[in-house]
Amino acid sequence: MTSAIVVSGLHKSYGSTHALDGLDLEVATGEVHGFLGPNGAGKSTTIRVLLGLLRGDAGDVSLLGGDPWHDAAKLHRRLAYVPGDVNLWPNLTGGEVIDLLGRLRGGLDEKKRDELLRRFDLDPTKKGRTYSKGNRQKVALVAALAADVELLILDEPTSGLDPLMEEVFRQCIEEERQRDRTVLLSSHILSEVEALCDRISIIRRGKVVETGTLADLRHLTRTSIQAELAASPNGIAQLPGIHDLDVEGNRVRCEVDTAQLEAVMRQLSASGIKSLVAQPPTLEELFLRHYEDDVPAQDSTEPEAAVR
Amino acid sequence: MNDFVGTGTLVRLALRRDRILIPIWIVVFVMTAAGSAKATMDLYSDPKALVDAAQTSNASPALVSLYGRIFDESSLGEVSLFKLTAFGALLVGLLGGMLVVRHTRSEEESGRLELLSAGVLGRYAALTSALIVSGATVIVLGLLTALSLMGSGLDAQGSFAFGLMWAAAGLSFAGVAAVTSQVSESARAANGLTAIVLGVAYVLRAIGDSSADGSTQWVSWLSPIGWSQQVRAYAGDRWAVLLVPLVFLALLVTAATALIRRRDLGAGLVPPRPGPPRAAKSLRSPLALAWRLHRGSLYAWGFAFLLLGLLVGNIASNVDGFVTSDSAKEMVQKLGGVEGITDAFLATEMGMVGLLASAFGIQAALRLRSEETALRAEPLLATGVSRAQWLASHVLMALLGTGVLILVAGLGSGISSGASLGNVGRQVPRMLAAAAVQLPAIWLVAALVVILFGFAPKLVTGGWVLYGVFLLIGQFGEVFNLPQSVINLSPYGHTPRLPGGDFSVTPVLWLTGIAAALTIAGFATFRRRDVG
Numbered sequence: 001m002t003s004a005i006v007v008s009g010l011h012k013s014y015g016s017t018h019a020l021d022g023l024d025l026e027v028a029t030g031e032v033h034g035f036l037g038p039n040g041a042g043k044s045t046t047i048r049v050l051l052g053l054l055r056g057d058a059g060d061v062s063l064l065g066g067d068p069w070h071d072a073a074k075l076h077r078r079l080a081y082v083p084g085d086v087n088l089w090p091n092l093t094g095g096e097v098i099d100l101l102g103r104l105r106g107g108l109d110e111k112k113r114d115e116l117l118r119r120f121d122l123d124p125t126k127k128g129r130t131y132s133k134g135n136r137q138k139v140a141l142v143a144a145l146a147a148d149v150e151l152l153i154l155d156e157p158t159s160g161l162d163p164l165m166e167e168v169f170r171q172c173i174e175e176e177r178q179r180d181r182t183v184l185l186s187s188h189i190l191s192e193v194e195a196l197c198d199r200i201s202i203i204r205r206g207k208v209v210e211t212g213t214l215a216d217l218r219h220l221t222r223t224s225i226q227a228e229l230a231a232s233p234n235g236i237a238q239l240p241g242i243h244d245l246d247v248e249g250n251r252v253r254c255e256v257d258t259a260q261l262e263a264v265m266r267q268l269s270a271s272g273i274k275s276l277v278a279q280p281p282t283l284e285e286l287f288l289r290h291y292e293d294d295v296p297a298q299d300s301t302e303p304e305a306a307v308r
Numbered sequence: 309m310n311d312f313v314g315t316g317t318l319v320r321l322a323l324r325r326d327r328i329l330i331p332i333w334i335v336v337f338v339m340t341a342a343g344s345a346k347a348t349m350d351l352y353s354d355p356k357a358l359v360d361a362a363q364t365s366n367a368s369p370a371l372v373s374l375y376g377r378i379f380d381e382s383s384l385g386e387v388s389l390f391k392l393t394a395f396g397a398l399l400v401g402l403l404g405g406m407l408v409v410r411h412t413r414s415e416e417e418s419g420r421l422e423l424l425s426a427g428v429l430g431r432y433a434a435l436t437s438a439l440i441v442s443g444a445t446v447i448v449l450g451l452l453t454a455l456s457l458m459g460s461g462l463d464a465q466g467s468f469a470f471g472l473m474w475a476a477a478g479l480s481f482a483g484v485a486a487v488t489s490q491v492s493e494s495a496r497a498a499n500g501l502t503a504i505v506l507g508v509a510y511v512l513r514a515i516g517d518s519s520a521d522g523s524t525q526w527v528s529w530l531s532p533i534g535w536s537q538q539v540r541a542y543a544g545d546r547w548a549v550l551l552v553p554l555v556f557l558a559l560l561v562t563a564a565t566a567l568i569r570r571r572d573l574g575a576g577l578v579p580p581r582p583g584p585p586r587a588a589k590s591l592r593s594p595l596a597l598a599w600r601l602h603r604g605s606l607y608a609w610g611f612a613f614l615l616l617g618l619l620v621g622n623i624a625s626n627v628d629g630f631v632t633s634d635s636a637k638e639m640v641q642k643l644g645g646v647e648g649i650t651d652a653f654l655a656t657e658m659g660m661v662g663l664l665a666s667a668f669g670i671q672a673a674l675r676l677r678s679e680e681t682a683l684r685a686e687p688l689l690a691t692g693v694s695r696a697q698w699l700a701s702h703v704l705m706a707l708l709g710t711g712v713l714i715l716v717a718g719l720g721s722g723i724s725s726g727a728s729l730g731n732v733g734r735q736v737p738r739m740l741a742a743a744a745v746q747l748p749a750i751w752l753v754a755a756l757v758v759i760l761f762g763f764a765p766k767l768v769t770g771g772w773v774l775y776g777v778f779l780l781i782g783q784f785g786e787v788f789n790l791p792q793s794v795i796n797l798s799p800y801g802h803t804p805r806l807p808g809g810d811f812s813v814t815p816v817l818w819l820t821g822i823a824a825a826l827t828i829a830g831f832a833t834f835r836r837r838d839v840g
């Protein structure tokens with residue numbers, strides 16, 4: 001298996017802000033890779049380095065087998081990018097922007113362009129300044145999806161899309177996956193990530209803290225268990241991986257590290273299980289665990305990327 | 309009263325945002341006025357010298373069309389300050405207008421106003437607060453200028469007339485900007501429209517002042533800058549004339565509020581029309597996009613430059629009408645007869661045209677930065693477009709655009725001066741050459757913006773500051789007795805004076821070479837820096 005993107009030990013500072021702090025990221029060719037993390041974690045910064053717009057301070061970055069800083073223009077013909085904030089030229093129409101970006105990338109698939117316009121219900125005759133945020137986003141999406149490229153880099157592409165359009169977007173990405181295109185998808189919408197991504201990486205304060213398939217990650221979290229036993233439990237408190245244990249007579253409630261589930265179940269059944277409810281971790285819990293730790297450390301006066 | 313809710317908050321916000329900018333502007337104006345008065349007064353300690361200087365100036369069509377007439381040739385105050393009367397009013401007008409656009413349309417365009425309007429803000433609050441800030445700024449500027457002129461030893465009444473006629477120009481153009489901010493959807497267009505009105509106002513007064521037989525003097529009264537001159541500070545102090553700009557302001561503000569009632573927040577007056585669903589075949593390169601982005605303003609500027617050229621050439625034909633006094637006749641002889649004085653006039657005017665064209669060059673080069681900060685460069689640079697290609701597309705617009713403008717003005721002035729002098733075949737190539745020699749200095753200033761963009765993008769608007777400094781050096785360097793090494797800093801000072809003057813190729817080559825070097829350095833530094 002080859003990798004479309006390999007980043008290792010990437011550092012990037014803006015003045016005193018250490019935006020990326022030794023980031024490692026690998027995106028395999030042909031996979032849809034989710035890129036998640038709290039606001040200001042460094043997702044957009046990573047993407048800008050991958051596009052050669054920013055130069056990393058240290059570390060190695062390889063994109064489609066090339067160096068994004070030195071071979072930027074050449075590599076860009078093989079990828080399409082949708083920025084998080086889409087700003088259009090006030091007096092160009094959406095259709096003109098789609099054509100222009102497509103041509104600058106080396107051509108676009110006419111049939112697909114028309115089909116996408118229809119599916120996203122986008123009017124290509126409107127001028128840039130008259131589009132709503134969601135429609136500006138659609139212009140960039142159509143331009144990217146109609147391009148015949150190997151890699152899609154999408155930075156929060158669905159922020160601003162209504163639920164219907166979000167669904168269209170999911171179908172489109174699903175189709176891209178069928179065609180074996182590689183997608184790097186940064187997103188805050190967990191259900192979207194859950195539905196689309198083969199693997200995900202979670203970034204926090206400039207570092208990737210978890211990476212793997214959803215199943216892998218679920219493994220790292222806790223399953224919550226409620227059981228009614230035939231007898232009062234014994235020895236449970238000593239088991240590794242038990243949290244928030246609450247025993248009332250024969251009733252047991254606890255959280256179990258998913259990796260330790262088997263040992264706990266064995267211990268419970270030793271006391272005879274009368275009823276059992278086991279809840280697998282939701283994705284929300286998975287993320288909240290990573291997001292929450294972050295709250296106290298967050299800088300309250302964090303500057304937004306300068307948009308004047 | 310609900311329509312004005314929140315005005316106070318916005319005024320405080322605006323003053324906070326501009327707490328550095330406004331004081332700097334005020335200090336620059338006050339110092340320029342006081343310094344200029346002091347320096348010239350020292351030159352004319354002898355009343356005879358004063359009258360001579362005034363007569364010579366009134367006899368020079370170049371000076372009269374540029375700065376206006378001296379009404380009282382024996383008034384120390386007026387002769388000392390006449391170069392700052394119309395020209396200063398123009399700059400104060402620019403300040404007054406710019407402040408209004410900055411706190412109305414720019415805010416609206418960026419969406420910040422929408423954010424605020426979601427709280428409690430009356431619909432006139434933004435405009436009212438902008439007018440208060442702008443009006444207060446120019447009035448304080450005028451009063452401080454008056455005090456500083458008194459401090460330089462000029463009489464109190466004249467000094468206040470001078471300061472207030474400056475303020476009046478600021479108020480007139482604050483009114484103009486109040487209207488232009490409603491008409492267009494972008495701050496760029498609002499500023500552009502205000503600048504066009506300023507330019508027209510300046511040209512109208514030039515026509516009125518240049519009327520040799522007095523038959524077209526009334527044209528001056530069509531111009532807010534003309535009104536400022538007609539206050540005749542230090543030469544009669546006609547206070548009543550100050551009422552004209554106040555009435556003008558009141559009318560424009562009424563118009564602006566009527567426009568506000570008719571439009572939505574964020575929208576302009578002209579409803580947007582749908583455009584083509586497909587891009588033209590030709591829209592397939594960064595250069596094609598840059599052309600698309602710059603062409604509107606280039607057409608407008610080109611038209612203005614053609615008119616300007618025609619006008620300048622036309623005024624040139626009646627310069628001998630100015631030659632009435634003996635001292636003036638003497639001067640004409642020294643300058644090589646009527647053709648000599650006509651050429652001197654045309655050369656001065658071409659210098660001014662060059663300065664104006666520079667403004668286009670700076671603005672076009674600054675587009676690089678606004679595209680970058682508006683995040684419109686990013687999606688382009690994420691396609692097959694290299695940084696050098698993207699940079700080159702806008703730089704070419706700045707360099708070629710100024711070239712087109714200056715040649716259009718040269719052609720216009722060649723045709724009209726040739727037609728009235730009866731030798732079009734000779735005048736056109738002479739004026740085209742006179743126009744072309746302006747280009748190296750214009751390019752050098754545009755190149756300064758390019759290197760700033762590559763090397764220190766946050767400071768790129770410093771291009772305007774450098775331009776202002778060069779302008780002041782050119783206008784006042786000699787009056788202030790600045791050392792030659794400082795005067796030499798302005799690239800415009802090295803441009804050969806054509807037609808009629810000596811052409812030397814050395815400064816032209818130097819200017820071009822430095823411009824090229826700066827541009828190349830701009831490319832090199834841009835390729836090495838972060839975008840965004």
Ligand SMILES: Nc1ncnc2c1ncn2[C@@H]1O[C@H](COP(=O)(O)OP(=O)(O)OP(=O)(O)O)[C@@H](O)[C@H]1O
Nearest residue numbers: 014017019038039040041042043044045303305306
């Ligand atoms: N141009 C800039 N100048 C200074 N600091 C910046 C700049 N751009 C980003 N930062 C800082 O770098 C850090 C990472 O920002 P980045 O935009 O990469 O976050 P993100 O993960 O994309 O966040 P979000 O989910 O909000 O889009 C933040 O602390 C941010 O404030």
Ligand SMILES: [Mg+2]
Nearest residue numbers: 043044045084
């Ligand atoms: Mg982001």
